[in-house]
Amino acid sequence: MSEQxxxxxxxxxxxxxTFLRRT
Known part of the structure; x- marks a missing residue:
């Protein structure tokens, strides 16, 4: 697994x- x-x-x-909290 890479850091990116x-x-x-x-x-x-x-x-x-964030999307779930805003909805």
Whole structure:
């Protein structure tokens, strides 16, 4: 696993979390 892959994973999860909280 590359550092970029982990960063993308965290970023995607953060966006999804924000989207769920806003909805």
């Amino acid at each position: 892959w982990v960063a993308a994973r965290i970023k995607q999860k953060g966006i999804a979390n």
